[in-house]
Amino acid sequence: MRAFLVGRDWCCRWPGCPAPALGGDNDHRVNHHEGGPTTPANMVMLCRHHHNRKTDLQAHYLLDPITGDVFWLFADGTWAVDHAEGPLAPVEKRWVQTYTQRRQRRSERAAARAAAQEFEAYQHGADARARAQEEFEEAINQAKAENGPDPPEDTQPF
Numbered sequence: 001m002r003a004f005l006v007g008r009d010w011c012c013r014w015p016g017c018p019a020p021a022l023g024g025d026n027d028h029r030v031n032h033h034e035g036g037p038t039t040p041a042n043m044v045m046l047c048r049h050h051h052n053r054k055t056d057l058q059a060h061y062l063l064d065p066i067t068g069d070v071f072w073l074f075a076d077g078t079w080a081v082d083h084a085e086g087p088l089a090p091v092e093k094r095w096v097q098t099y100t101q102r103r104q105r106r107s108e109r110a111a112a113r114a115a116a117q118e119f120e121a122y123q124h125g126a127d128a129r130a131r132a133q134e135e136f137e138e139a140i141n142q143a144k145a146e147n148g149p150d151p152p153e154d155t156q157p158f
């Protein structure tokens, strides 16, 4: 659970805070004693400093459980969005997967195209070789028909 949160959040989710999630606190968005569940949809990683500021009600946030985006609302009325940037963040994961799949599909298509071309070239070459062989044999046979059987080796005129 904590490992997932670290993997999703990577850093303290306070906007712009670079503190690594690994050494941070798991914050329940809705406090556990107020019925907030201990699930990724209700939890983000915060550094101790920002955990305290949130606990002091200097800020509230909403967490989008699908994207992992955190929408902060501060006591002075300003707000900010913080995007989950860890390797397990849903957005990152979707992007990685799509990118990998796209790359894989592209290389599969390229391989299929190359194989088709190679096969075509091979077949074309095989056809050409077969045709040349046939033409050659035909020419030999025609020459034999016109000139009679091959003369014995030792009676060749030169």
Ligand SMILES: [Zn+2]
Binding pocket: 012, 013, 014, 017, 018, 019, 046, 047, 048, 049, 050, 051
């Ligand atoms: Zn922080």
